[in-house]
Amino acid sequence: MSDLIRWEPMHEMISLREAMDRLFNDAFTRPLDIGRSLQMPSVDMYQTDDDVIVRATLPGIKAEDVHISVTGDMLTLKGEFKEKGDVKEKAFHIREQHYGSFERKLSLPTNVVADKARAEFEDGILTITLPKAEEVKPRTITVKAK
Numbered sequence: 001m002s003d004l005i006r007w008e009p010m011h012e013m014i015s016l017r018e019a020m021d022r023l024f025n026d027a028f029t030r031p032l033d034i035g036r037s038l039q040m041p042s043v044d045m046y047q048t049d050d051d052v053i054v055r056a057t058l059p060g061i062k063a064e065d066v067h068i069s070v071t072g073d074m075l076t077l078k079g080e081f082k083e084k085g086d087v088k089e090k091a092f093h094i095r096e097q098h099y100g101s102f103e104r105k106l107s108l109p110t111n112v113v114a115d116k117a118r119a120e121f122e123d124g125i126l127t128i129t130l131p132k133a134e135e136v137k138p139r140t141i142t143v144k145a146k
Helices: 009-028 034-039
Strands: 043-047 051-057 067-071 074-081 100-107 118-122 125-131
Touching: 043 100, 074 125
Parallel strands: none
Antiparallel strands: 043 051, 051 125, 067 074, 074 100, 118 125
């Protein structure tokens, strides 16, 4: 005796819809530009009560070759990864390091006082400290009992 399998038409419709969704997502979404994203410095951004801190990894770049600007709520980092000219014959077996200029724009999460910003560069890590504007800093209100 053979086993009977119950046919569920709704199950077939759902799997067809999932297949069509995958087809449209693959066809109409632009693939990532891997080469361009690898040139961008890796960035961490976080907030404390008083500051917005941005840390960028910039190996092989000198501090004087990094340009930082704040316009409105946008922080811009510019620089260039320069190739050392010490390799005479270039028959690379592996080439994973990327060279060239970069410009990274980051949207700041809150208003900052750009005039009081500080930047430090140590061991290839750029740390930018942007003080928050007074109107966005958290305030503590004490409750008095009567």
